[in-house]
Amino acid sequence: MNTKEVIDRIFKEPGVPFELTEFENLGRPIHEILSVYPKPATTGKDAGKTKYYLKSLIPFSTGNDEVQVYAEGGKSAPEEIVRQLWVYKLMHQYGYRADEIDLEKGVQFGTEVGTKAADIIVYADATKLTPKIIVECKKPKRKDGIEQLKSYMNAKGAPVALWSNGADSIILYRPYPAQFDDTLFDIPKRGQAPKDVLEASKTLLQLKKDFNFKKIIQDLEELVLADSGKDEFNEIFKLIFAKIWDEKEALEHRANKVVEFRKAIDPVITYGRINNLFHKACEEWPGIFKDGEDIDLANRHLQVCVGPIEGVRLLGSNLRIMDDAFEYLLPTEAKKKKGQFFTPRHVVEMCVRMLNPKRTEYVMDPACGSGGFLLHAMDWCYPARDNEQRELRKHRYASRYLWGIDFEQRAAKTSRALMLIAGDGHTNIFGPDVSSLDPRTWYENASGQALMQGLRQARLTATKIPEGETLKDDDKAWEYFDELTFDVILANPPFAGEMKDRKMLARYELAKPALKRAGDDKAPKEERDV
Structure with missing residues (x-):
């Protein structure tokens, strides 16, 4: 196998918690940067098997200049690939020289010597007296990696440390003499101090x-x-x-x-x-x-x-990645108590395909949560392969045809943020404290007022609202907003709580049995999801 084939095989192995997306912008393909070559094993239990070695870009502290990364039928070492790519990045993007970098350098903890070795140590100069940056690639679990980095920073006195699994990274910064840990969005280049990174202005690009x-x-x-x-x-x-x-x-x-x-x-x-x-x-x-x-x-x-x-750009970012992050933020207990469950995204996609909304159809989710149905409707109606098409769909589609309401505060914040990231600063997501079941609540706060004005301007009310109407009198709520003219409703309603307001229930066909059961002397009640 050649270098590319070996690397592909290593990173396609199931259970490998490392990736290489961090190195997509190095200017050269990875298989041209690294050199992997085969060596047949001649002794021991592996005799006759082929092992693959990586030529290190700089010698290890032990003096070796190669390391085994793959063996047929045996273990692979993806962390070694990640380490060498970081060495290349440090030298070619950050400007450090080979004689300012150590690999697999022993770290002393108190009276113990060499019990652990740092993957990469970058020094302030070739004397290698002052550690500047420590890089750790071995620990795929972030928690373990961060704790190990902190211990290395303490032991070596380095102000900056980086943990990376080849896809994600976190940069720790110890702002001496402050007594707290800090972070940086990037590591300092050769000749820079951490304060230079902090003070540098940035543009969207x-x-x-x-x-x-x-x-x-x-x-x-x-x-x-x-x-x-x-x-x-x-x-x-x-x-x-x-x-x-x-x-x-x-x-x-x-x-x-x-x-x-x-x-x-x-x-x-x-x-x-x-x-x-x-x-x-x-x-x-x-x-x-x-x-x-x-x-x-x-x-x-x-x-x-x-x-x-x-250091990241939210506007125009991958909405499904953001959606996944926002769902993670919602506490599990809060979801259970309020009957809020994020619909599995493959189920959302199935529902959107079944209803097949068109580009010129208005879509409403009256319990929109994090906006999953709306985001998938957007991908279905207006797929975008590049940034230019994403910008077009924001203005031509998302800000006009997609609408959502959510009563719960956290869900409303989530969907509003996602649609703002997808949209152009204008978004038709309304809440919190706006009930899609009772338009009388729309008169009580700014978000409800905005919903009423938006429906009026988009002409989505079946009843035409008079020109001089100020929408201040909630007695008119059902007269104006009883019937809306959306083309598609996509929703997974909350499955918790009962509705007991007689005046509100009287507006719904499905609540008639509940009203009949209650008669005139008992309080009616119907499940919210009904």
Whole structure:
């Protein structure tokens, strides 16, 4: 087998927790960067078998310059491929020299010597006296990898450390003399210090479009969120909405498309900057958060959270990856108590195919949760193979034909964020505290008011609303909004709770048996999903 065939076989093996997507932009194919060659085993139990070795880009600390990566019928070593690609990246993208890098260098812990070895250590210069960056590729589990990195940073005194499995990475930063762990969105290049990375301005074009947001959230949980004492879901969503607003503003109004969602060296400055962006997002999209709400994370916790998020681009990102991350954020208990279950995405896709909505049909999900039905309807009606087509479908389709309502606060935030990421800043997602079953609730808050105005402007009410009508009197709710003219309804309604409002139940054919059972003297009740 040649180099490409060996690498393909290693990374297609079931159970290999490593990937190579981190190295797709190296300028050369991976099989041209690395050299893998066969050697027949002549002794021992493997005699007669062919083993494959990788030529190391720089010698190991032990003096070896090759390592076994594959054996027919035996184990493979995907982490060695990832390690060598990081060496190449460090030298060709970050500018480090071979004599400033050690491989498999022993790390001393207290009085113990050489009990563990760091995969890669990058030094400030060729004297190799001052460790600058430690890279760990061996631990596929993030939690184990992060803990090992922290121990290496402590032992070697390195300010920056990177964990990578070839697809995802997290960068830790120890801002001496501060007494807390921090993060960076990128590692410093040769000649740069961590503060140079922190102070560098970025544009939309520099932000990563390929990333795993669920993994980013898991990293933040491991580093700070679990111990912050705050509502993880709410705080993450504040950051998401602040970032979406900043990207939208950069795209539409700022010269050179410079983004402001980034950390400063001083956590107090970071907090002021990100909290201000959050307030701007609240002004742009009212009704999602409480009036006057601030980011509740402590300065040092927010400082850590901004690092992994600032380097990615949410607008136009992969919606299914974001959907997966948002579902992960919703606590399991909250889903059970409120009857909210994320419909399996293959079931959603089946339902969309069965109903086969057309590009010019209006689609409504009255219990939209994270917006799964709407996102799949968009993919079905307006598939997009590239960024240009994605932009077209935002303006021509998503912002006009897709509508959703959700009463529950977290679900409404989730679907609103996803549609904003998919859309152009205008989204027809309404809630929280807006009941799709009772239009009288629409008169009670800003989101409900926006829903009524939106339906009126899109001419989706069967009854024409008079020109001078201010939509302030909820006695008119059923007169105006009893019948809507959507073409397709796609929903998985919540299966918890009973509806007991006689006036509301009287509006529904399916509630007539419940009203009949109750008579005039008992309170009627019907299951919410009915």
